[in-house]
Amino acid sequence: MSSLFSTEPDATPAAPANMIIDGDQTTFMADVLEASREIPVLVDFWATWCGPCKTLTPMLEKVVRAQGGRVRLVKIDVDKNQALVAQLTRMGLPLQSVPTVVGFWQGQLADTFAGALPESEVKRFVEGLLKMAGSSAPGADLIAQGKELLEQGDAESAAQHFAAAVQADREKPEAWSGLVRALIALGDEEQAAEVLAGLPEKLAEHAEIAGARAALALAAEGRQALGARAGLEARLAVDPNDYEARYELATALNASGERGEAADALLEIVRRNRAWNDDAARLQLLKFFEAWGFDDEATMAARRKLSALLFR
Numbered sequence: 001m002s003s004l005f006s007t008e009p010d011a012t013p014a015a016p017a018n019m020i021i022d023g024d025q026t027t028f029m030a031d032v033l034e035a036s037r038e039i040p041v042l043v044d045f046w047a048t049w050c051g052p053c054k055t056l057t058p059m060l061e062k063v064v065r066a067q068g069g070r071v072r073l074v075k076i077d078v079d080k081n082q083a084l085v086a087q088l089t090r091m092g093l094p095l096q097s098v099p100t101v102v103g104f105w106q107g108q109l110a111d112t113f114a115g116a117l118p119e120s121e122v123k124r125f126v127e128g129l130l131k132m133a134g135s136s137a138p139g140a141d142l143i144a145q146g147k148e149l150l151e152q153g154d155a156e157s158a159a160q161h162f163a164a165a166v167q168a169d170r171e172k173p174e175a176w177s178g179l180v181r182a183l184i185a186l187g188d189e190e191q192a193a194e195v196l197a198g199l200p201e202k203l204a205e206h207a208e209i210a211g212a213r214a215a216l217a218l219a220a221e222g223r224q225a226l227g228a229r230a231g232l233e234a235r236l237a238v239d240p241n242d243y244e245a246r247y248e249l250a251t252a253l254n255a256s257g258e259r260g261e262a263a264d265a266l267l268e269i270v271r272r273n274r275a276w277n278d279d280a281a282r283l284q285l286l287k288f289f290e291a292w293g294f295d296d297e298a299t300m301a302a303r304r305k306l307s308a309l310l311f312r
Helices: 028-037 051-066 082-090 119-132 138-151 154-166 173-183 189-198 207-226 229-238 243-255 259-273 280-292 299-311
Strands: 020-022 039-047 072-077 100-105 106-114
Touching: 020 051, 028 039, 028 072, 028 100, 028 243, 039 051, 039 189, 051 072, 051 119, 082 106, 100 119, 138 173, 154 173, 173 207, 189 207, 207 229, 207 243, 207 280, 229 243, 243 259, 243 280, 259 280, 259 299, 280 299
Parallel strands: 020 072, 039 072
Antiparallel strands: 039 100, 100 106
């Protein structure tokens, strides 16, 4: 996509100095134990004859580079450092096979895994180590900042944060969803649709993505209804049972950010005539819930009202 808010991944950035190094038994204390008092350290125990190591080590390097200096990787060839391996094994470190990756924090073993894991699992392992150290992945910070900016009405800055979060980790559905919602707020529905079309296939059915897709569909409907709002309100003043006008007014209210009022308009149709247009009002209300998010205050309030109507 060609845009200020491009989601195309950047070239893998170079790791900060000393973030990816080769270690040995003479430097283990300084490179790992002492260093882990300041920053989480991953130790990759590998061997030249190890096939899975050839897959895992480059993946570890990629994940560490993406953290921008928040974690260090120390690579240790077990064949060249047999005395160190024997010493660590006597201390209880599980080094029966390679590759084995050990996370250290505050001079202590924090977590470990053996074998060549998928990249998503490696990322999760590193994020867990960062969380233990009181830090978080850059993408998580960008998503949180993007949400805050969007709530404050700064959609352009929010879009930039979400796009950066997507580049940091393309498997974060919250980043993709946030970018779509920010673009909708900017009125750029075409680019929002492009973002949805370009996201990883395995995220397509995620609840966050489904919500963003619903928000985009409602934005298109709302744009048409907004211009007719005054006329819709006039029609309802003449005939409160003009369900079509009330339905379209709900879409217009949602488009203008009046979520509570939009939900109430549809709830009023359900109260007056639930069967109208094959239960269209309730179904549209469910679409609102999906677009707003199921933990949104307007969603929760409207859900309670809907339950009271349906089960009275």
